[in-house]
Amino acid sequence: MTAPAGSVGDEAAxxxxxxxxxxxxxxxxxxxxxxxxxxxxxxxxxxxxxxxxRARPETFTHLADxxxxxxxxxxxxxxxxxxxxxxxxxxxxxxxxxT
Numbered sequence: 001m002t003a004p005a006g007s008v009g010d011e012a013a014x015x016x017x018x019x020x021x022x023x024x025x026x027x028x029x030x031x032x033x034x035x036x037x038x039x040x041x042x043x044x045x046x047x048x049x050x051x052x053x054r055a056r057p058e059t060f061t062h063l064a065d066x067x068x069x070x071x072x073x074x075x076x077x078x079x080x081x082x083x084x085x086x087x088x089x090x091x092x093x094x095x096x097x098x099t
Contacts, residue, residue, distance in 0.1 A: 008064045009057030016052050 034053065040046035 007057065007061055009059065009061035012060035012064070013055075013057045020049075 034040055034046040034049035036050075040050070
C-alpha cells in the first residue's frame with residue numbers, strides 16, 4: 001500500500017528531512033546526530049532520528065491516524081467527565097460507613 005502524493009505521510013517525511021537540513025546548516029555542515037557511531041547506538045534521540053529516516057511514508061500516515069483516534073478518545077472522556085460534573089452525577093455512589 002503506497003500513500004498518495006501529498007499525503008500526511010509524505011509531508012511528515014519531508015518535514016523530517018527539512019528539519020535535518022536546517023539543523024545541519026545551523027551546526028555548520030555536519031550534524032553530529034544519528035551518525036551511526038557507537039555513541040549514537042546508545043542515544044535515544046539518535047535512535048528516533050534513525051528510525052524516522054528509515055520509516056516509509058505510510059508509517060507517518062498510520063501514526064497520524066492513530067494520534068487522531070487517541071485524541072478523539074481522550075476528548076470523549078473529557079466531555080463525559082465535564083457533563084457528569086455539570087449535571088451533578090459522577091456515577092459514583094457515596095456509602096456512609098459511620099453507621
